[in-house]
Amino acid sequence: MTLESYSDEHKNILARAVKSVGMAISDLEGRSYGPKSHKGAMVVSADPGQDNLDSKLVEVNSIAELKAIGGIADSHFKTAGDKHINYPEAQLKTDVPEAIGRARADSCALESLIHPDDEATINQAMMAYVHGDSSKVKGFEDVINALKFPTQILVTVGEDITVTKDNPLIIGQDSPHVDGGKAVFGTVTVEEGGQIQILIPVTFEAAQMIMK
Incomplete structure (x- = not known):
């Protein structure tokens, strides 16, 4: 067709x-x-x-751009529930601003400064940002962008x-x-x-x- x-x-x-x-x-x-x-x-x-x-x-170049390309719009969750979204509950052990500053835009260097216990939480937050209500994981945006993008x-x-x-x-x-x-x-x-x-x-x- x-x-x-x-x-x-x-x-x-x-x-x-x-x-x-x-x-x-x-x-x-x-x-x-x-x-x-x-x-x-x-x-x-x-x-x-x-x-x-x-x-x-x-x-x-950013998690917001990835959401726009292939994620679910936040507006969807104004009328639909999001109980199926796995939002992270744990708080990060890493001092994120300090780690980002020390890494100087080097994602590999930043990875070495992230506490081992935080890796799974950041990955979870990234998935929730794209497929859920991003406002609920807004606090993770900076570290996701610094660690995962571009x-x-x-x-x-x-x-x-x-x-x-x-x-x-x-x-x-x-x-x-x-x-x-x-x-x-x-x-x-x-x-x-x-x-x-x-x-x-x-x-x-x-x-x-x-x-x-």
């Missing part, structure tokens, strides 16, 4: 989805994946030798993709150094026996999804 056949609502969904990573809806045009384009697996990977969907790495995510877009038994979609293969991914397709068709394997945290958006 071509983009021209979509409703204005579907076009707006796609335009918003790709705008967050500096792309336009026109970037989807002509990218049609499936049995006609691939003999085997369709792979999204940070390794260009393995990726075969013309994916690209996009730099993300980073990169994998971005894959297409007009349509057809997943079959012989053409599985594998997202994140051998991509340990990226901090997630974003996949945007006009139409996703999954035929009987088709599989989508997601190996890294991914935001998956499509104007329509067809299951056969």
Whole structure:
């Protein structure tokens, strides 16, 4: 299905989805994946030798930017509950301002100054910021940005993709150094026996999804 056949609502969904990573809806045009384009697996990977969907790495400079690209808006939680979000309860043992000052914008140096007990708490806060109400973990924002950013995510877009038994979609293969991914397709068709394997945290958006 071509983009021209979509409703204005579907076009707006796609335009918003790709705008967050500096792309336009026109970037989807002509990218049609499936049995006609691939003999085997369709792979999204940070390794260009393995990726075969013309994916690209996009730099993300802050946790707020990552939330805007692939997270859940805080406004969602004004009407929906967030009891399923795992917000950190522990207080950090690290003197964060002092550690950031001593590290002088060197994330590797900062990592060595973070108390070992704080690593899991910071990771938990990062996930809660992106997928929950960020205001509840606002106090962690500075240390997350200093420790985790800038980073990169994998971005894959297409007009349509057809997943079959012989053409599985594998997202994140051998991509340990990226901090997630974003996949945007006009139409996703999954035929009987088709599989989508997601190996890294991914935001998956499509104007329509067809299951056969």
